[in-house]
Amino acid sequence: MTTPTDSTPSAAAAPKPTRIAPIVTPDAKDFWEAADREEFIGEKCSDCGRFRFPPRPMCPYCHSLKREYVKLSGYGTVHSWCMPRHPPPFGFREPPIVAVIQLQEGTRFVSNVVGVKLEDMKQDMAVEVIFEPTMGNHKVPVFKPRGQ
Ligand SMILES: [Zn+2]
Numbered sequence: 001m002t003t004p005t006d007s008t009p010s011a012a013a014a015p016k017p018t019r020i021a022p023i024v025t026p027d028a029k030d031f032w033e034a035a036d037r038e039e040f041i042g043e044k045c046s047d048c049g050r051f052r053f054p055p056r057p058m059c060p061y062c063h064s065l066k067r068e069y070v071k072l073s074g075y076g077t078v079h080s081w082c083m084p085r086h087p088p089p090f091g092f093r094e095p096p097i098v099a100v101i102q103l104q105e106g107t108r109f110v111s112n113v114v115g116v117k118l119e120d121m122k123q124d125m126a127v128e129v130i131f132e133p134t135m136g137n138h139k140v141p142v143f144k145p146r147g148q
Helices: 009-013 026-036
Strands: 041-045 067-071 075-082 097-103 108-113 126-133 139-145
Touching: 026 041, 026 067, 026 139, 075 108
Parallel strands: 108 139
Antiparallel strands: 041 067, 075 097, 075 126, 097 108, 126 139
């Protein structure tokens, strides 16, 4: 029998995350473990030096199997976006803004933009990464307007 150890008032007051935990594939395991530590990392080819996303065994440019993870800046711009309203997205209280983020390192990353209304979204808007909690005590990278 165990008893809850975290009974601080702030933890009790925080709403439980409803966002679904990431589905972790073997290739993306390092990425998601870093996200749990609030680190935004990217896979880079050790031979040609290009970044790629999503993580995969072979470089799509030079076909090298050598790869490494490096910490990314977390900065990017909004390439495109939408708000899926129907059917209601599972795990969200309000429909999220789903966006393709052009990362400073050159790859594109599909994520959510938070802290901005749909009507205030703009092409090439500068954004930066933050992390949101999910069910199962994990975290996912999302983006907010830079400097907010
Ligand atoms: Zn390469």
